[in-house]
Amino acid sequence: xxxxxxxxxxxxxxxxxxxxxALEVFAARGFRGATLDRIAxxxxxxxxxxxxxxxxxxxxxxxxxxDLLELWLAPLRAMDPEGEPRAxxxxxVRKKLEMSRDHPRESRLFANExxxxxxxxxxxxxxxxxxxxxxxxAVISGWSAAGRIGPxxxxxxxxxxxxxxxxxxxxxxxxxxxxxxxxPYPGAEAWLERVFGAILDxxxxxx
Amino acid sequence: xxxxxxxxxxxxxxxxxxxxxALEVFAARGFRGATLDRIAxxxxxxxxxxxxxxxxxxxxxxxxxxDLLELWLAPLRAMDPEGEPRAxxxxxVRKKLEMSRDHPRESRLFANExxxxxxxxxxxxxxxxxxxxxxxxAVISGWSAAGRIGPxxxxxxxxxxxxxxxxxxxxxxxxxxxxxxxxPYPGAEAWLERVFGAILDxxxxxx
DNA sequence: GACCGATTTGACCGCTCGGTCAAAATCACG
DNA sequence: CGTGATTTTGACCGAGCGGTCAAATCGGTC
Numbered sequence: 035x036x037x038x039x040x041x042x043x044x045x046x047x048x049x050x051x052x053x054x055x056a057l058e059v060f061a062a063r064g065f066r067g068a069t070l071d072r073i074a075x076x077x078x079x080x081x082x083x084x085x086x087x088x089x090x091x092x093x094x095x096x097x098x099x100x101d102l103l104e105l106w107l108a109p110l111r112a113m114d115p116e117g118e119p120r121a122x123x124x125x126x127v128r129k130k131l132e133m134s135r136d137h138p139r140e141s142r143l144f145a146n147e148x149x150x151x152x153x154x155x156x157x158x159x160x161x162x163x164x165x166x167x168x169x170x171x172a173v174i175s176g177w178s179a180a181g182r183i184g185p186x187x188x189x190x191x192x193x194x195x196x197x198x199x200x201x202x203x204x205x206x207x208x209x210x211x212x213x214x215x216x217x218p219y220p221g222a223e224a225w226l227e228r229v230f231g232a233i234l235d236x237x238x239x240x241x
Numbered sequence: 242x243x244x245x246x247x248x249x250x251x252x253x254x255x256x257x258x259x260x261x262x263a264l265e266v267f268a269a270r271g272f273r274g275a276t277l278d279r280i281a282x283x284x285x286x287x288x289x290x291x292x293x294x295x296x297x298x299x300x301x302x303x304x305x306x307x308d309l310l311e312l313w314l315a316p317l318r319a320m321d322p323e324g325e326p327r328a329x330x331x332x333x334v335r336k337k338l339e340m341s342r343d344h345p346r347e348s349r350l351f352a353n354e355x356x357x358x359x360x361x362x363x364x365x366x367x368x369x370x371x372x373x374x375x376x377x378x379a380v381i382s383g384w385s386a387a388g389r390i391g392p393x394x395x396x397x398x399x400x401x402x403x404x405x406x407x408x409x410x411x412x413x414x415x416x417x418x419x420x421x422x423x424x425p426y427p428g429a430e431a432w433l434e435r436v437f438g439a440i441l442d443x444x445x446x447x448x
Numbered sequence: 449g450a451c452c453g454a455t456t457t458g459a460c461c462g463c464t465c466g467g468t469c470a471a472a473a474t475c476a477c478g
Numbered sequence: 479c480g481t482g483a484t485t486t487t488g489a490c491c492g493a494g495c496g497g498t499c500a501a502a503t504c505g506g507t508c
Contacts, residue, residue: 159418201404211366225397
């Protein structure tokens with residue numbers, strides 16, 4: 035996804051297997067909790083063989099993180115300033131919840147990175163991410179000022195979308211412990227529709 | 242906070258120093274990322290001396306986690322079924338946000354535990370926490386059915402409170418990266434007031 | 449100040465981990 | 479089938495880790 039140096043069939047297969055295995059292990063145990071032995075085993079390789087494809091644990095983690103950040107930022111990028119405000123925001127919410135449901139490991143890997151102080155992702159956060167968020171915040175701000183959605187703080191609105199959607203992936207264990215065997219997602223979808231509907235509503239006056 | 246076996250002055254001082262240091266280190270680096278050497282050093286002790294007070298890393302982590310869970314559950318326990326619904330829920334939100342601001346390390350330690358699949362906290366989640374949440378959810382459900390607050394899914398409402406408030410502690414690095422030097426908390430407080438105000442509102446019918 | 453339990457320490461152990469390396473096995477291709 | 483490059487492996491290293499232990503030191507009490 036980043037660059038594509040000359041790849042043999044074997045390389046393509048093994049790199050993919052390693053990235054998949056590493057995503058699994060890093061997400062479940064964090065950077066320091068993950069071991070190369072475990073990742074290699076999950077990928078069906080020996081540890082030295084894994085290190086033939088990725089120079090170091092660090093490099094492997096970074097490769098995953100970079101791919102991940104693209105996936106993560108795409109839906110926000112897709113928010114269209116020319117579109118209908120409510121549809122654009124609700125679409126982003128829906129997409130983000132889908133990603134929590136379909137890519138919980140990616141979400142947890144990212145959460146791990148941030149929780150530990152973003153030692154590897156910090157530059158991207160302060161650069162690319164901040165720029166993108168500021169840009170979209172300005173758009174939302176415009177919509178709000180034009181009265182096309184209710185009064186909102188655009189930055190905190192975006193934080194809220196992240197928090198509410200990612201919660202279902204990152205804290206899945208807790209959610210499941212409380213909801214029992216019930217699948218939380220149909221409920222969550224309806225609930226977030228309701229929540230952001232209320233937030234974006236243009237307040238009426240009087241009874 | 243849990244039990245109080247005979248304690249000398251020295252014991253009290255050192256145990257407190259260790260717990261404080263361990264909270265710091267566990268929150269910042271996770272269970273596996275934390276080392277006893279580092280914790281001991283932060284507490285001003287040698288590693289064997291630390292182990293004189295806590296049998297093992299595991300035991301130390303557990304001691305912190307238990308104290309933490311009490312602190313964590315208290316505000317939800319304090320929600321009064323006899324009180325005014327909006328005030329009770331908004332009070333809980335406010336209290337929870339305060340805790341993110343004043344105890345971010347506790348929040349991150351807890352988040353770390355859940356992210357890793359709650360290997361140590363699972364029983365509490367499925368027992369005490371689930372019971373408490375179900376109880377309060379029933380209360381909220383009653384309020385909603387009585388028309389004293391708008392229609393809400395009580396479980397998802399509680400998840401939302403957790404997600405929105407804890408986000409400011411757990412993802413602090415990201416929030417700060419985007420907000421620059423601005424203190425996020427005054428804004429967050431006003432925003433959450435606005436958000437939950439809208440959610441709990443009893444919907445009017447069109448003009 | 450002598451005594452005894454509480455506290456502290458330095459040396460050490462066994463294990464795991466990330467990473468290296470040279471040799472072996474495999475593969476692609478003429 | 480031969481050959482050179484690619485891929486794989488087993489043996490190994492050094493550092494860091496959690497934890498142990500016996501000996502030393504300290505602190506309160508008579």
